Amino acid sequence: MAILNRKNRFRRKSALFLGWAIAVFKVVWRAVVYPYVWSRRVLHASLLQIVEWYDKGSLSRILYGLPALVVLSSSVFLGILAFSQSPVVLSDSYRAVARRAMDEKDWRVAEVCLQRLISMAPTDENVAFDLALASIEMDELTRANSLLMRLAPIEKPVNADAHLWRAQRLLEKRELTREEVVEVEQQLKNVLILTPRNDMARSLLGQVLKQIVSQKKLGSCWEASHCAALMMSFCWRNSGCRMVT
Amino acid sequence: MRFLSSSVGLWLILIGSLPMVLFHITSLLSKDHFQFVILLPIAAWFLFRRSKEVTALQPGTGSLPAACLLLVLLVPLAVASWWFSPWLHVATLFLGVPLVLLAYGGGKFCRTLLPLWLLSAFVVALPLNLDRSLIARLRTYATGMSSKVLDLFHLQHNVAGNLIEIPGHKLFIADACSGIHSLFVLLAFATVVVIWNQRSFLRGCIVLAGTFLLVMTENVARLTLIAAAFRFGIDLSIGWPHTLLGLFLFLVSIGLVCSLDQLQSFFTLRTNGNFSESREASFKAVKHSPVTWPVVVVGLGLILLMPVTLARMPRGQASGLLVALQPAMRIDRMSDDVLPESLGPYQRTGFEMIERVEEDPFGPQSQVWTYRHGDIDLQISLDYPYSSVHDTCTCYRNTGWTVLKERVLGPVDTGADLFESQPDTSVEQLPVLIADIGSPGYGSGILLASALSPTGSVVVAIDSRRLLNQNHLVKRFIGFEAEAASAGQYVQLQMIALSPQSLSNDQRAELASLYRQVREVLFAQCVKSSSK
Numbered sequence: 001m002a003i004l005n006r007k008n009r010f011r012r013k014s015a016l017f018l019g020w021a022i023a024v025f026k027v028v029w030r031a032v033v034y035p036y037v038w039s040r041r042v043l044h045a046s047l048l049q050i051v052e053w054y055d056k057g058s059l060s061r062i063l064y065g066l067p068a069l070v071v072l073s074s075s076v077f078l079g080i081l082a083f084s085q086s087p088v089v090l091s092d093s094y095r096a097v098a099r100r101a102m103d104e105k106d107w108r109v110a111e112v113c114l115q116r117l118i119s120m121a122p123t124d125e126n127v128a129f130d131l132a133l134a135s136i137e138m139d140e141l142t143r144a145n146s147l148l149m150r151l152a153p154i155e156k157p158v159n160a161d162a163h164l165w166r167a168q169r170l171l172e173k174r175e176l177t178r179e180e181v182v183e184v185e186q187q188l189k190n191v192l193i194l195t196p197r198n199d200m201a202r203s204l205l206g207q208v209l210k211q212i213v214s215q216k217k218l219g220s221c222w223e224a225s226h227c228a229a230l231m232m233s234f235c236w237r238n239s240g241c242r243m244v245t
Numbered sequence: 246m247r248f249l250s251s252s253v254g255l256w257l258i259l260i261g262s263l264p265m266v267l268f269h270i271t272s273l274l275s276k277d278h279f280q281f282v283i284l285l286p287i288a289a290w291f292l293f294r295r296s297k298e299v300t301a302l303q304p305g306t307g308s309l310p311a312a313c314l315l316l317v318l319l320v321p322l323a324v325a326s327w328w329f330s331p332w333l334h335v336a337t338l339f340l341g342v343p344l345v346l347l348a349y350g351g352g353k354f355c356r357t358l359l360p361l362w363l364l365s366a367f368v369v370a371l372p373l374n375l376d377r378s379l380i381a382r383l384r385t386y387a388t389g390m391s392s393k394v395l396d397l398f399h400l401q402h403n404v405a406g407n408l409i410e411i412p413g414h415k416l417f418i419a420d421a422c423s424g425i426h427s428l429f430v431l432l433a434f435a436t437v438v439v440i441w442n443q444r445s446f447l448r449g450c451i452v453l454a455g456t457f458l459l460v461m462t463e464n465v466a467r468l469t470l471i472a473a474a475f476r477f478g479i480d481l482s483i484g485w486p487h488t489l490l491g492l493f494l495f496l497v498s499i500g501l502v503c504s505l506d507q508l509q510s511f512f513t514l515r516t517n518g519n520f521s522e523s524r525e526a527s528f529k530a531v532k533h534s535p536v537t538w539p540v541v542v543v544g545l546g547l548i549l550l551m552p553v554t555l556a557r558m559p560r561g562q563a564s565g566l567l568v569a570l571q572p573a574m575r576i577d578r579m580s581d582d583v584l585p586e587s588l589g590p591y592q593r594t595g596f597e598m599i600e601r602v603e604e605d606p607f608g609p610q611s612q613v614w615t616y617r618h619g620d621i622d623l624q625i626s627l628d629y630p631y632s633s634v635h636d637t638c639t640c641y642r643n644t645g646w647t648v649l650k651e652r653v654l655g656p657v658d659t660g661a662d663l664f665e666s667q668p669d670t671s672v673e674q675l676p677v678l679i680a681d682i683g684s685p686g687y688g689s690g691i692l693l694a695s696a697l698s699p700t701g702s703v704v705v706a707i708d709s710r711r712l713l714n715q716n717h718l719v720k721r722f723i724g725f726e727a728e729a730a731s732a733g734q735y736v737q738l739q740m741i742a743l744s745p746q747s748l749s750n751d752q753r754a755e756l757a758s759l760y761r762q763v764r765e766v767l768f769a770q771c772v773k774s775s776s777k
Contacts, residue, residue: 053511065508068501072455075462082393090396097401108412115403115410115686119645122685131686142615142622142743146688149620149745 091120095127102130107137125151125159132162154183157190164191164201171204184208254537255345257544262338264554269331273370278380281430282368288437292361295441304350307536311347315539318344319546326550329557332372339369341543349535360440360449367433383428386461388418391468400473405645405684407606411472416482417606417644418468427495428460435502448509455505463498467491576610576629576736576774583770584614584625589759591616591623606640608737621690621744621752627767631735634663636708637694638680648692651680651707654757662710666703672761676705679757682741690743691753693760697736697768704735736771738764 053059062069098113114131117124128147135144151162167187170180185208191201273279318341325333342362346355370376384407392404403410407418435456439449467490471481481490581596599611608628616623638648653664654677664676676695683689696704740760742748748756 059511061507061511065504065511068455068459068504068508071462071501072458072505075458075465078394078397079390082390082397085393085396093399094401106412109401112403112410112412113401115405116401118685119403119405135686142624143686145620145622146743146745147686150688153745 087120091117094120098127098130102134105137107134110134111138111140126161129159129162129165133165152187152190154186154190157193160191160194160198160201163187163194164198164204167191167201167204171208181208181212185212254540254542254544257541257548258338261544261547261551262334264551264558265325265331265334266338268558269335270368272331273368276376278376278426278429279367279370281433285364285367285433288433289361289364292364292437292440293358296357296361304354304535306351306532306534307349308347308351309536311344312536312539315341315344315348315543319543322543322547323550323553326554327557329554329559332370336369336372339365345540348537348539360436364433364436364440367429367436379428383461383464384418387464387468390461390465391472394465394469395472398469398473400476402472406643408644409468409472411475414475414480414482416468416472417601427463427498428457430495431456431460431498431502434499435506438502438506442506442510444506444510451509452502452506455509456502459498459501459505463494467494576612576627576771579612579627579767579770581614584763584766588616588623588763589618589755591618591621591759606643620746621742621748623740623742623756625738625740625763625767627736627738627771629734629736629771631696631737634696634698634704634706634735635737636706637678637692637737637739638682639708641682641692645684647683649681649683651678651709653677653705653707654679660710662707664705665698668702670703672765675703675761675764677757677760677764678705678707679753688743688745689747690741691748691756692739692741693757694737694739695764697738697771699734701772703764703768736768738767 050059053062094113094117098110098117101107101110101113111131111134114127114134117127118131121127129151132144132147132151135141135147148162148166151159152166157163164187167184170176170184170187173180176184185205188201188205188208191198192205195201270282273282318337321333321337324330325337339362342365343355343359346358346362371379388404388407388409391409392402395402395409401412409416409418432453435452436449439452444452470490471487474481479486481487578598581593584593586593593614594617595613595615597613599613601607601609601611607626608631610629612627614625616625636651638651641648652658655674656664656666656670656676666675678692678694680692681689682692694705696706698704740756740763742752742756
């Protein structure tokens, strides 16, 4: 009985295996043979067509028509490739080239790449700031000014890098007018609103306010205390302590 | 006698049409992309000889209904004379040719010569200045497609309107590069090939469609090659390398059109028509009895209309060709102090003279003064010479700027598309085009512009209103007036004020007032300089 059961199980398993093997074989057969069969059919049909063309005396025309065929088919192929480019990949590639060009101080390449990036994403502030820097290097001052005015207006914080850059450029001057000092202060405050832990901005603002205090041009006690607080916070951070404000 | 009467009719038509046809042809030849039409009669003669050879052209019995229909054409011919519309006149003649052929030799005779008639469609040209719209569309297409191909080959560039910027160079896609020149010439050439090889209408259409694709490919290839060559330090954008490249690509395209004709004949599996059969069929005795009197009537009608045509002909206006043949305007380089150091609150920051390529939208030459006040940059530019009056806003649109709210200051803005001052117009009433402009790189601002015409009047044109203006549409469709009015050499004065913030109404009013002051000075200098 046990032997009989074992035999039946063996038969069932064999049948299952056979069925599975046949199914796999069919798939493999189709995968291997069908391409051959269909290629043969296409080849046969093409040969018949060519023979017909030859009979009608039009075979030589394909030789004359070959240049047009090559040009038209390659332009269609190129067109498909060109239109299937991903905008994200394109933008990344331009970003990489722009970054490399800026590092190498190749401002002409950087300017073109950044302009293209701006046209792809007009609201990207970082690209706009880089373009402003490239424009300055390329002596395109109208555009640089326009971009920087947009990115670093005095009255509201927009882009921390641009605000800091404008403040630094003003501080490079030997003598600042009162208006310029106010602008530097406001630009640095804008930086700190956007990036409160910006050490450079804190340092510069501290220096500016110190200068104001030393020249006794500071009008109000609040500003004096604010100046002192900022200077303290900067010193504290530099000495490795942490200050919670 | 019959031959004599039909010849008399044709001669009468020819004489009656002479002023209109001359005006039309000279106007056509003034456009670069239609100059090939002078070769069409030669091609037509060869094709006529070939159809005579192949089909043994033999006129049969003329069709009386077609001949009577010919008389209807007198109405548009009269309208064309009254409005002095060379285009309408030539288009009517074009439509009348098959009717004349039908009246002279019957259906078979007409069918044999019909392909030749189709070739003459190139002489009629597109109405409503559609060729200019086509130029604009082809240019946009060529620029966009070239940009994509350049991206495919990892050639970094930027596209602003019809300008391709590559590191260190700006390539403006001029009319010539838009492909319009090659398009019309190659389409005409493809038509000649199709007629010569006696292709059927459908096969002819396949060749013409393929030719269109080939022209597009040629233009994209040209722009891509020029941009790519800069990477290897080769400048193909100007001078003889540019001409040679264009010529080479044109010759390649000619070869490809012939190749395309062979390719379609291979796939359509048909040889040319059996000429001997058609020739034999044609040789069967056919009685030739033309209906000639309507042709004579139309000819006489045209002769009678001639005084009207001559009376309505615009006086004192040269046709397009004569204007194109005028020597280029020379305006001496002005010094920076032609304009004051400070203009209102604005301080002068620079002056330069710029030379550009012939078809640049901002003119071949410019003298530019730059001023600054606070965060407002002011640029005053005198651009010249332009062969016709044009809309400055279109130039900005073509170079990637956004232009909004185009309107006119000075005269009452009636919604017209062209404003021209009269000799006794006061300075405040002289037209000034004003528009809001903006660009992602340069911020926003306003543009003020106007042009000095060859007659000394101040002119402003607004292109965006042209298609909406019914009056202008009618004039352009049936009249020569609009085209003739704009012929000559013009100087454009534009002022742009750019600011990161939007300009207040007071600032705008101040700028408009400054523009008028500057215009007084600079236009007076231009008149003095050009009259030397």
